[in-house]
Amino acid sequence: MSRTAGSSGKKTLAAIHEAGLDLIHERGFEAVSLRHLAARVGLQPGSLYNHIETKQDLLFDLIHNHMVTLLQSVDAELDGIEYPLARLKAFIAFHLTYHIERKREVFIGSSELRSLDPKNRKKIVALRRAYEERLCDILKRGTEKRLFKIDDIPVSAYAILAMLTGICTWYDAKGRIDRKTLIDIHTRLVLQGVLK
Amino acid sequence: MSRTAGSSGKKTLAAIHEAGLDLIHERGFEAVSLRHLAARVGLQPGSLYNHIETKQDLLFDLIHNHMVTLLQSVDAELDGIEYPLARLKAFIAFHLTYHIERKREVFIGSSELRSLDPKNRKKIVALRRAYEERLCDILKRGTEKRLFKIDDIPVSAYAILAMLTGICTWYDAKGRIDRKTLIDIHTRLVLQGVLK
DNA sequence: TATAAAAACGATCATACGTTCGTATTCTGG
DNA sequence: CCAGAATACGAACGTATGATCGTTTTTATA
Numbered sequence: 238m239s240r241t242a243g244s245s246g247k248k249t250l251a252a253i254h255e256a257g258l259d260l261i262h263e264r265g266f267e268a269v270s271l272r273h274l275a276a277r278v279g280l281q282p283g284s285l286y287n288h289i290e291t292k293q294d295l296l297f298d299l300i301h302n303h304m305v306t307l308l309q310s311v312d313a314e315l316d317g318i319e320y321p322l323a324r325l326k327a328f329i330a331f332h333l334t335y336h337i338e339r340k341r342e343v344f345i346g347s348s349e350l351r352s353l354d355p356k357n358r359k360k361i362v363a364l365r366r367a368y369e370e371r372l373c374d375i376l377k378r379g380t381e382k383r384l385f386k387i388d389d390i391p392v393s394a395y396a397i398l399a400m401l402t403g404i405c406t407w408y409d410a411k412g413r414i415d416r417k418t419l420i421d422i423h424t425r426l427v428l429q430g431v432l433k
Numbered sequence: 434m435s436r437t438a439g440s441s442g443k444k445t446l447a448a449i450h451e452a453g454l455d456l457i458h459e460r461g462f463e464a465v466s467l468r469h470l471a472a473r474v475g476l477q478p479g480s481l482y483n484h485i486e487t488k489q490d491l492l493f494d495l496i497h498n499h500m501v502t503l504l505q506s507v508d509a510e511l512d513g514i515e516y517p518l519a520r521l522k523a524f525i526a527f528h529l530t531y532h533i534e535r536k537r538e539v540f541i542g543s544s545e546l547r548s549l550d551p552k553n554r555k556k557i558v559a560l561r562r563a564y565e566e567r568l569c570d571i572l573k574r575g576t577e578k579r580l581f582k583i584d585d586i587p588v589s590a591y592a593i594l595a596m597l598t599g600i601c602t603w604y605d606a607k608g609r610i611d612r613k614t615l616i617d618i619h620t621r622l623v624l625q626g627v628l629k
Numbered sequence: 630t631a632t633a634a635a636a637a638c639g640a641t642c643a644t645a646c647g648t649t650c651g652t653a654t655t656c657t658g659g
Numbered sequence: 660c661c662a663g664a665a666t667a668c669g670a671a672c673g674t675a676t677g678a679t680c681g682t683t684t685t686t687a688t689a
Contacts, residue, residue, distance in 0.1 A: 239653035239667050246665070265547060267463035270646060283649075284667045292647065347602075348544055351461060388618045392610060395603055396596045396622055403595020406543075414588060422584045426592055426626040435637050435683035442635065466676060479679075480637045488677065 250288045252278045257299055262341040266296055266352040296349060297357040303342035304364035310335060311371055321379030325431070328375060329424050332401045337416065340405050347402070369394060376431070386433040397427055446484045448474045453495055458537040462492055462548040492545060493553040499538035500560035506531060507567055517575030521627070524571060525620050528597045533612065539601050565590055572627070582629040593623055 256277040260269045271292060275282040289295045314331040318324045336343050346365075350358055372394045379385035387393050401423060408419065452473040456465045467488060471478040485491045510527040514520045532539050542561075546554055568590045575581035583589050597619060604615065 239655080239669095241655080241667060245656085249666080263547070265461065265463055267461055268548070271648085272646080280666095281668055282647085283669075286648070287666055351459075352464070388621060389610070389614070392615065392618050393622065395599060396619060399599020399602075400592045400596035403591060403599070406595075407591055414585070418585070419588065422588050423592060425584060426589065429628075430622040430626040432625075435639095435685080437637060437685080441686085445636080467678085468676080476636095477638055478677085479639075479641095482678070483636050 246288065249278070249280070253285065253288055253295070254299060254302075257295055258341040258345065261296070261299070261345050261349065266345075266349045293354060293357070296345075296352060297361075299342070300346045300349065300353070300361050301364075303339065303346050304361055304368070307335065308364060308368055311368065315371070321375055321382060321384055322428075324375045325379065325428070326424060328372060329401065329427055330420050332398075333404060333420050333423060334416070336402060336405050337408060337410060337419075343402065343405050369398065372398060379431070384433060385431050387431060393431070397431075400426070442484065445474070445476070449481065449484055449491070450495060450498075453491055454537045454541065457492070457495070457541050457545065462541070462545045489550060489553070492541075492548060493557075495538070496542045496545065496549070496557050497560075499535065499542050500557055500564070503531065504560060504564055507564065511567070517571055517578060517580055518624075520571045521575065521624070522620060524568060525597065525623055526616050528594075529600060529616050529619060530612070532598060532601050533604060533606060533615075536601050539598070543598070565594065568594060575627070580629060581627045583627060589627065593627075596622070 253274065256274055257269075260273055260277060264273075271285055272282050275285050278285075289298075311328070311331055315324055315327055318327050346361070350361060353361060373390055376385060376387055376390045376394055380387050380390065404419065404423075408414070410416070414422075449470065452470055453465075456469055456473060460469075467481055468478050471481050474481075485494075507524070507527055511520055511523055514523050542557070546557060549557060569586055572581060572583055572586045572590055576583050576586065600615065600619075604610070606612070610618075
């Protein structure tokens, strides 16, 4: 046999990305072989190479897509919101929502950084730093306007991000806590920690 | 050649554990081959099997040792401290200190859980839960005594732990922030978030 | 000091890996 | 409707992997 009826490049690549996210999330990049991946998509291993350059490039594309989307989304979400407190609240709600909805991407984007070769890793780290800066900016503005009392802005930003991102490892959308409650709890925790 | 002069089981196993922590921390469990490991220790690959059962068992031992030590240490540290606020402060300081000093173990203990087979993972998760319970207990006591105002104890505990554990990924002991400052910042963040 | 246990070597096993390639089939633009 | 591009197959490549084994040398015990 050879080319399958109905096959289309775009659809297959999307399926590869989807299966890649699933498998890497479950087992880790190193533990996922291209044979696993191909089987999940319904292809022979060699056929993957009609759509990806290398396994490494696949990982980079997955993480890069995620980071770009994350940045665009946060900017869209914060756009038009002026006051630091409102911006902080919006940031928290956005971050939690996004991280709930894209568990796989977020997890891979942080835990598989070390599987990227240095050049690729550098690009991703730059994007991540840009995202962190969004929060730092909010904290800085709030401090300048004497709304927040913060000992050290970068450290506090890291701490807050770690706290908010942590939900990825335990939050179950079907569990006891609904999304709104989750956001409320975290908003209160962060605000109390930060407000003057 | 065969048995090397001066070789001793205890020392070699310790060297294997040490090299294992280093390599797994740097590259991830799946990416570390027994050949890498053996080379780092200065052995032939086959010789590892005089000291470990399997690669999987090595990982389990590393994580298990870490979790047991963590639990013993936290209990020793909190022993004798009565009041919830003091206990919470002690917990925060302990957790941060321990996580700074044992970056590798902590990182491996959370990021390589998925590389454990189900039986081993279950044991580790139970130990981790026991550790989380230490914090939950503190929060509960504090809430009962009307010292803390907490919306949801488990969620808050996870959030706090995520925040405190996050330092592993960025804190550099030789960097701008010294340990005491780090502890102060985090203590303030947590306490404000939790106090009535 | 004799002897068994411990520890290391080096060769080797079967398997799995990422990737390449020639070929066959299907899709698509002119 | 036909030609060339796109897509997939299936076999194969060289390499790396976790693990085993027989052998040899060192250490420790009695």
